[in-house]
Amino acid sequence: MTETTRTRRRGPQLEQAILDAAWAELSDVGYPALTIEAVAKRAGTSKPVIYRRWPSRAALVVAAWATRRPISEETPDLGSLRGDLLWLFTRIAMRMDAMMSQTIAGVMSEAFKHPEVQEFLRERMDSAPLSESLWTIVDNAVARGELSPVAIPRRVLQLPLNLLRSEAIMCGTPLTEETLSSIVDDIYIPILKGLAVR
Template structure:
Protein backbone atom coordinates (compact mmCIF):
# COMPACT_ATOMS: atom_id res chain seq x y z
CA UNK A 1 0.00 0.00 0.00
CA UNK A 2 2.21 2.83 -1.28
CA UNK A 3 0.01 5.58 0.17
CA UNK A 4 0.59 4.38 3.74
CA UNK A 5 4.37 4.41 3.23
CA UNK A 6 4.39 8.07 2.30
CA UNK A 7 2.29 9.08 5.30
CA UNK A 8 4.48 7.44 7.91
CA UNK A 9 7.25 9.76 9.00
CA UNK A 10 9.48 10.63 11.90
CA UNK A 11 9.28 8.59 15.09
CA UNK A 12 6.43 6.39 13.85
CA UNK A 13 8.41 5.23 10.82
CA UNK A 14 11.62 4.85 12.81
CA UNK A 15 9.87 2.72 15.43
CA UNK A 16 8.39 0.49 12.69
CA UNK A 17 11.85 -0.04 11.16
CA UNK A 18 13.51 -0.83 14.50
CA UNK A 19 10.72 -3.22 15.48
CA UNK A 20 11.03 -4.93 12.10
CA UNK A 21 14.81 -5.22 12.55
CA UNK A 22 14.38 -6.86 15.95
CA UNK A 23 11.79 -9.28 14.60
CA UNK A 24 14.11 -10.25 11.73
CA UNK A 25 17.01 -10.74 14.16
CA UNK A 26 14.89 -13.02 16.32
CA UNK A 27 13.89 -15.12 13.30
CA UNK A 28 17.04 -15.22 11.18
CA UNK A 29 19.90 -14.13 13.42
CA UNK A 30 22.48 -11.50 12.53
CA UNK A 31 24.04 -13.47 9.68
CA UNK A 32 20.67 -13.88 7.97
CA UNK A 33 19.50 -10.30 8.46
CA UNK A 34 19.12 -8.25 5.28
CA UNK A 35 18.08 -4.65 4.80
CA UNK A 36 15.68 -5.86 2.09
CA UNK A 37 13.84 -8.09 4.57
CA UNK A 38 13.67 -5.32 7.16
CA UNK A 39 12.31 -2.89 4.58
CA UNK A 40 9.66 -5.38 3.48
CA UNK A 41 8.58 -6.12 7.04
CA UNK A 42 8.42 -2.42 7.91
CA UNK A 43 6.60 -1.61 4.63
CA UNK A 44 9.22 0.94 3.61
CA UNK A 45 12.22 1.08 1.27
CA UNK A 46 15.93 0.32 1.58
CA UNK A 47 16.66 3.94 0.68
CA UNK A 48 14.68 5.19 3.67
CA UNK A 49 16.57 2.83 5.99
CA UNK A 50 20.02 3.71 4.65
CA UNK A 51 19.18 7.40 4.98
CA UNK A 52 19.00 6.88 8.76
CA UNK A 53 21.49 4.05 9.35
CA UNK A 54 24.53 3.71 7.07
CA UNK A 55 25.15 0.01 7.74
CA UNK A 56 23.53 -3.17 8.95
CA UNK A 57 25.54 -3.00 12.19
CA UNK A 58 24.36 0.56 12.87
CA UNK A 59 20.75 -0.52 12.33
CA UNK A 60 21.12 -3.51 14.64
CA UNK A 61 22.69 -1.42 17.41
CA UNK A 62 19.85 1.09 17.13
CA UNK A 63 17.26 -1.71 17.25
CA UNK A 64 18.85 -3.22 20.35
CA UNK A 65 18.92 0.15 22.10
CA UNK A 66 15.27 0.71 21.14
CA UNK A 67 14.33 -2.73 22.43
CA UNK A 68 16.17 -2.46 25.75
CA UNK A 69 16.66 1.18 26.78
CA UNK A 70 18.96 1.85 29.70
CA UNK A 71 18.15 3.84 32.82
CA UNK A 72 20.97 5.90 34.28
CA UNK A 73 19.80 5.57 37.89
CA UNK A 74 20.65 2.39 39.78
CA UNK A 75 18.73 1.45 42.95
CA UNK A 76 20.56 1.90 46.24
CA UNK A 77 20.61 -1.53 47.93
CA UNK A 78 22.61 -0.37 50.95
CA UNK A 79 26.01 -1.93 50.18
CA UNK A 80 28.66 -1.80 47.47
CA UNK A 81 28.54 -5.55 46.84
CA UNK A 82 24.78 -5.80 46.42
CA UNK A 83 24.74 -2.62 44.31
CA UNK A 84 27.28 -4.24 41.99
CA UNK A 85 25.39 -7.54 41.90
CA UNK A 86 22.23 -5.64 40.88
CA UNK A 87 24.14 -3.79 38.15
CA UNK A 88 25.78 -6.96 36.81
CA UNK A 89 22.42 -8.75 36.67
CA UNK A 90 20.93 -5.82 34.73
CA UNK A 91 23.80 -5.89 32.23
CA UNK A 92 23.57 -9.68 31.89
CA UNK A 93 19.87 -9.47 31.05
CA UNK A 94 20.59 -6.86 28.38
CA UNK A 95 23.32 -9.04 26.89
CA UNK A 96 20.86 -11.95 26.85
CA UNK A 97 18.43 -9.88 24.78
CA UNK A 98 21.18 -9.12 22.27
CA UNK A 99 21.77 -12.78 21.42
CA UNK A 100 25.40 -13.94 21.27
CA UNK A 101 25.39 -14.33 17.49
CA UNK A 102 24.32 -10.72 17.09
CA UNK A 103 27.17 -9.51 19.31
CA UNK A 104 29.63 -11.60 17.33
CA UNK A 105 28.23 -10.29 14.05
CA UNK A 106 28.53 -6.63 15.02
CA UNK A 107 32.03 -7.20 16.40
CA UNK A 108 33.00 -8.99 13.19
CA UNK A 109 31.86 -6.03 11.10
CA UNK A 110 33.75 -3.70 13.44
CA UNK A 111 36.98 -5.60 12.70
CA UNK A 112 36.39 -5.42 8.94
CA UNK A 113 35.05 -1.89 8.64
CA UNK A 114 36.66 1.05 10.49
CA UNK A 115 33.46 3.10 10.28
CA UNK A 116 31.53 0.39 12.15
CA UNK A 117 34.30 0.17 14.77
CA UNK A 118 34.07 3.93 15.28
CA UNK A 119 30.30 3.73 15.60
CA UNK A 120 30.64 0.99 18.23
CA UNK A 121 33.22 3.04 20.14
CA UNK A 122 30.95 6.09 20.06
CA UNK A 123 28.03 4.10 21.45
CA UNK A 124 30.16 2.61 24.22
CA UNK A 125 31.56 6.03 25.14
CA UNK A 126 28.05 7.49 25.26
CA UNK A 127 26.56 4.60 27.26
CA UNK A 128 25.21 5.51 30.71
CA UNK A 129 27.08 2.57 32.26
CA UNK A 130 30.03 4.81 33.21
CA UNK A 131 27.80 7.13 35.24
CA UNK A 132 26.07 4.18 36.91
CA UNK A 133 29.31 2.57 38.07
CA UNK A 134 30.71 5.85 39.37
CA UNK A 135 27.39 6.51 41.13
CA UNK A 136 27.67 3.15 42.91
CA UNK A 137 31.30 3.83 43.92
CA UNK A 138 30.45 7.32 45.20
CA UNK A 139 27.63 5.92 47.33
CA UNK A 140 30.01 3.32 48.77
CA UNK A 141 32.46 6.09 49.64
CA UNK A 142 29.72 8.03 51.45
CA UNK A 143 28.90 4.88 53.47
CA UNK A 144 32.57 4.48 54.35
CA UNK A 145 33.01 1.21 52.40
CA UNK A 146 35.68 2.75 50.15
CA UNK A 147 37.84 5.88 50.20
CA UNK A 148 36.66 8.41 47.59
CA UNK A 149 37.98 7.27 44.21
CA UNK A 150 37.54 8.37 40.62
CA UNK A 151 37.27 5.19 38.57
CA UNK A 152 39.24 5.33 35.28
CA UNK A 153 37.26 5.07 32.05
CA UNK A 154 38.58 1.60 31.20
CA UNK A 155 37.64 0.32 34.64
CA UNK A 156 34.13 1.76 34.24
CA UNK A 157 33.70 -0.38 31.10
CA UNK A 158 34.85 -3.60 32.73
CA UNK A 159 31.42 -4.82 33.96
CA UNK A 160 30.11 -4.87 30.38
CA UNK A 161 33.36 -6.36 29.05
CA UNK A 162 33.32 -9.14 31.66
CA UNK A 163 29.71 -10.12 31.01
CA UNK A 164 29.95 -9.86 27.23
CA UNK A 165 33.08 -12.02 27.14
CA UNK A 166 31.57 -14.58 29.50
CA UNK A 167 28.37 -14.75 27.43
CA UNK A 168 30.27 -15.21 24.16
CA UNK A 169 32.72 -17.82 25.45
CA UNK A 170 30.52 -19.79 27.87
CA UNK A 171 27.06 -19.07 26.52
CA UNK A 172 24.14 -17.01 27.76
CA UNK A 173 22.19 -16.66 29.96
CA UNK A 174 24.74 -16.28 32.72
CA UNK A 175 23.99 -18.09 35.97
CA UNK A 176 23.67 -16.29 39.30
CA UNK A 177 26.80 -18.11 40.46
CA UNK A 178 28.81 -16.79 37.50
CA UNK A 179 27.65 -13.22 38.06
CA UNK A 180 28.51 -13.49 41.77
CA UNK A 181 32.02 -14.73 40.90
CA UNK A 182 32.56 -11.85 38.48
CA UNK A 183 31.66 -9.38 41.22
CA UNK A 184 33.44 -11.08 44.15
CA UNK A 185 36.55 -12.40 42.39
CA UNK A 186 37.18 -9.67 39.82
CA UNK A 187 35.39 -6.35 40.14
CA UNK A 188 35.26 -5.81 43.91
CA UNK A 189 38.98 -6.59 44.36
CA UNK A 190 39.77 -4.21 41.48
CA UNK A 191 37.77 -1.37 43.08
CA UNK A 192 39.47 -1.91 46.44
CA UNK A 193 42.83 -1.89 44.67
CA UNK A 194 42.01 1.39 42.93
CA UNK A 195 40.82 2.92 46.19
CA UNK A 196 44.02 1.94 47.98
CA UNK A 197 46.15 3.60 45.27
CA UNK A 198 44.24 6.82 44.43
CA UNK A 199 47.39 8.39 42.95
CA UNK A 200 47.17 5.85 40.11
Protein backbone atom coordinates in the same frame (compact mmCIF):
# COMPACT_ATOMS: atom_id res chain seq x y z
CA MET B 1 1.03 -0.46 3.32
CA THR B 2 0.03 2.36 0.96
CA GLU B 3 2.35 5.02 -0.36
CA THR B 4 0.29 7.61 1.54
CA THR B 5 0.98 5.84 4.82
CA ARG B 6 4.67 5.54 4.00
CA THR B 7 5.13 9.23 3.31
CA ARG B 8 3.42 10.16 6.56
CA ARG B 9 5.95 8.32 8.72
CA ARG B 10 8.95 10.49 9.41
CA GLY B 11 11.48 11.10 12.14
CA PRO B 12 11.10 9.10 15.35
CA GLN B 13 8.02 7.20 14.13
CA LEU B 14 9.81 5.91 11.03
CA GLU B 15 12.99 5.10 12.97
CA GLN B 16 11.05 3.10 15.55
CA ALA B 17 9.28 1.17 12.78
CA ILE B 18 12.67 0.28 11.29
CA LEU B 19 14.11 -0.75 14.66
CA ASP B 20 11.05 -2.89 15.42
CA ALA B 21 11.34 -4.52 12.01
CA ALA B 22 15.06 -5.19 12.53
CA TRP B 23 14.40 -6.85 15.89
CA ALA B 24 11.55 -8.95 14.47
CA GLU B 25 13.74 -10.03 11.55
CA LEU B 26 16.59 -10.87 13.91
CA SER B 27 14.26 -12.99 16.04
CA ASP B 28 12.90 -14.81 12.98
CA VAL B 29 16.05 -15.55 10.97
CA GLY B 30 19.04 -14.83 13.24
CA TYR B 31 21.93 -12.45 12.66
CA PRO B 32 23.77 -14.36 9.88
CA ALA B 33 20.68 -14.39 7.65
CA LEU B 34 19.45 -10.89 8.44
CA THR B 35 19.53 -8.46 5.50
CA ILE B 36 18.83 -4.75 5.23
CA GLU B 37 16.56 -5.52 2.28
CA ALA B 38 14.37 -7.80 4.42
CA VAL B 39 14.23 -5.23 7.22
CA ALA B 40 13.24 -2.50 4.75
CA LYS B 41 10.46 -4.68 3.34
CA ARG B 42 9.15 -5.52 6.81
CA ALA B 43 9.24 -1.84 7.84
CA GLY B 44 7.60 -0.67 4.61
CA THR B 45 10.53 1.55 3.65
CA SER B 46 13.64 1.38 1.47
CA LYS B 47 17.27 0.37 1.93
CA PRO B 48 18.60 3.92 1.29
CA VAL B 49 16.33 5.25 4.07
CA ILE B 50 17.84 2.75 6.50
CA TYR B 51 21.44 3.36 5.39
CA ARG B 52 21.00 7.11 5.90
CA ARG B 53 20.45 6.41 9.60
CA TRP B 54 22.66 3.36 10.24
CA PRO B 55 25.85 2.70 8.27
CA SER B 56 25.66 -1.10 8.42
CA ARG B 57 23.68 -4.14 9.44
CA ALA B 58 25.64 -4.34 12.71
CA ALA B 59 24.88 -0.71 13.60
CA LEU B 60 21.17 -1.27 12.91
CA VAL B 61 21.07 -4.39 15.10
CA VAL B 62 22.86 -2.65 17.98
CA ALA B 63 20.42 0.26 17.77
CA ALA B 64 17.45 -2.14 17.70
CA TRP B 65 18.84 -4.04 20.68
CA ALA B 66 19.23 -0.81 22.64
CA THR B 67 15.47 -0.24 22.43
CA ARG B 68 14.58 -3.67 23.80
CA ARG B 69 15.73 -3.65 27.42
CA PRO B 70 17.10 -0.21 28.26
CA ILE B 71 18.72 0.15 31.68
CA SER B 72 16.35 2.96 32.55
CA GLU B 73 15.28 2.12 36.07
CA GLU B 74 16.74 4.17 38.89
CA THR B 75 19.90 2.68 40.34
CA PRO B 76 19.04 1.44 43.84
CA ASP B 77 21.14 1.72 46.99
CA LEU B 78 21.02 -1.85 48.33
CA GLY B 79 23.37 -1.10 51.22
CA SER B 80 26.61 -2.56 49.87
CA LEU B 81 28.95 -2.09 46.93
CA ARG B 82 28.73 -5.81 46.12
CA GLY B 83 24.93 -5.85 46.18
CA ASP B 84 24.66 -2.77 43.98
CA LEU B 85 27.18 -4.14 41.45
CA LEU B 86 25.42 -7.50 41.30
CA TRP B 87 22.15 -5.66 40.62
CA LEU B 88 23.77 -3.78 37.71
CA PHE B 89 25.67 -6.76 36.28
CA THR B 90 22.46 -8.83 36.37
CA ARG B 91 20.64 -6.14 34.36
CA ILE B 92 23.43 -6.10 31.78
CA ALA B 93 23.37 -9.90 31.59
CA MET B 94 19.62 -9.82 30.95
CA ARG B 95 20.25 -7.57 27.96
CA MET B 96 23.00 -9.91 26.73
CA ASP B 97 20.55 -12.80 26.96
CA ALA B 98 17.98 -10.83 24.97
CA MET B 99 20.48 -10.20 22.18
CA MET B 100 21.77 -13.80 21.88
CA SER B 101 25.46 -14.70 21.79
CA GLN B 102 25.56 -15.40 18.02
CA THR B 103 24.32 -11.86 17.37
CA ILE B 104 26.93 -10.36 19.69
CA ALA B 105 29.64 -12.38 17.95
CA GLY B 106 28.38 -11.30 14.51
CA VAL B 107 28.29 -7.63 15.44
CA MET B 108 31.80 -7.78 16.90
CA SER B 109 33.07 -9.55 13.77
CA GLU B 110 31.74 -6.74 11.59
CA ALA B 111 33.24 -4.16 13.93
CA PHE B 112 36.69 -5.66 13.32
CA LYS B 113 36.24 -5.31 9.56
CA HIS B 114 34.52 -1.94 9.31
CA PRO B 115 35.88 1.21 11.03
CA GLU B 116 32.48 2.91 10.86
CA VAL B 117 30.93 0.09 12.88
CA GLN B 118 33.72 0.40 15.47
CA GLU B 119 33.02 4.12 15.74
CA PHE B 120 29.27 3.53 16.07
CA LEU B 121 29.82 0.98 18.85
CA ARG B 122 32.19 3.35 20.68
CA GLU B 123 29.62 6.14 20.55
CA ARG B 124 26.89 3.80 21.83
CA MET B 125 29.07 2.63 24.72
CA ASP B 126 30.11 6.16 25.69
CA SER B 127 26.50 7.35 25.71
CA ALA B 128 25.05 4.29 27.47
CA PRO B 129 23.40 4.70 30.89
CA LEU B 130 25.87 2.12 32.22
CA SER B 131 28.43 4.79 33.13
CA GLU B 132 25.87 6.85 35.02
CA SER B 133 24.72 3.78 36.98
CA LEU B 134 28.29 2.86 37.87
CA TRP B 135 29.06 6.36 39.11
CA THR B 136 25.93 6.28 41.28
CA ILE B 137 26.97 2.92 42.75
CA VAL B 138 30.53 4.10 43.44
CA ASP B 139 29.34 7.41 44.93
CA ASN B 140 27.02 5.48 47.26
CA ALA B 141 29.88 3.20 48.31
CA VAL B 142 32.10 6.21 49.03
CA ALA B 143 29.31 7.82 51.08
CA ARG B 144 28.96 4.60 53.11
CA GLY B 145 32.72 4.46 53.71
CA GLU B 146 33.23 1.26 51.69
CA LEU B 147 35.52 3.00 49.20
CA SER B 148 37.87 5.93 49.29
CA PRO B 149 37.07 8.59 46.66
CA VAL B 150 37.99 7.13 43.28
CA ALA B 151 38.51 8.36 39.72
CA ILE B 152 37.26 5.73 37.27
CA PRO B 153 38.96 5.68 33.84
CA ARG B 154 36.79 5.28 30.75
CA ARG B 155 37.94 1.71 30.14
CA VAL B 156 37.05 0.68 33.67
CA LEU B 157 33.58 2.20 33.20
CA GLN B 158 33.17 0.06 30.09
CA LEU B 159 34.69 -3.06 31.64
CA PRO B 160 31.42 -4.62 32.95
CA LEU B 161 29.97 -4.63 29.44
CA ASN B 162 33.20 -5.98 27.94
CA LEU B 163 33.55 -8.74 30.54
CA LEU B 164 29.97 -9.89 30.22
CA ARG B 165 30.03 -9.70 26.42
CA SER B 166 33.14 -11.89 26.37
CA GLU B 167 31.47 -14.43 28.67
CA ALA B 168 28.33 -14.43 26.49
CA ILE B 169 30.34 -15.06 23.32
CA MET B 170 32.58 -17.76 24.81
CA CYS B 171 30.10 -19.53 27.10
CA GLY B 172 26.67 -18.59 25.76
CA THR B 173 23.72 -17.10 27.58
CA PRO B 174 22.10 -16.85 30.04
CA LEU B 175 25.04 -16.08 32.32
CA THR B 176 24.82 -17.84 35.67
CA GLU B 177 24.65 -16.21 39.09
CA GLU B 178 27.98 -17.87 39.88
CA THR B 179 29.58 -16.22 36.84
CA LEU B 180 28.21 -12.79 37.74
CA SER B 181 29.31 -13.14 41.39
CA SER B 182 32.81 -14.19 40.32
CA ILE B 183 33.18 -11.22 37.95
CA VAL B 184 32.02 -8.82 40.67
CA ASP B 185 34.04 -10.38 43.52
CA ASP B 186 37.22 -11.45 41.73
CA ILE B 187 37.59 -8.70 39.14
CA TYR B 188 35.53 -5.55 39.48
CA ILE B 189 35.55 -4.86 43.22
CA PRO B 190 39.35 -5.43 43.44
CA ILE B 191 39.83 -3.00 40.52
CA LEU B 192 37.72 -0.33 42.21
CA LYS B 193 39.57 -0.78 45.49
CA GLY B 194 42.89 -0.59 43.69
CA LEU B 195 41.90 2.64 41.98
CA ALA B 196 40.74 4.06 45.31
CA VAL B 197 44.14 3.31 46.85
CA ARG B 198 45.87 5.18 44.03
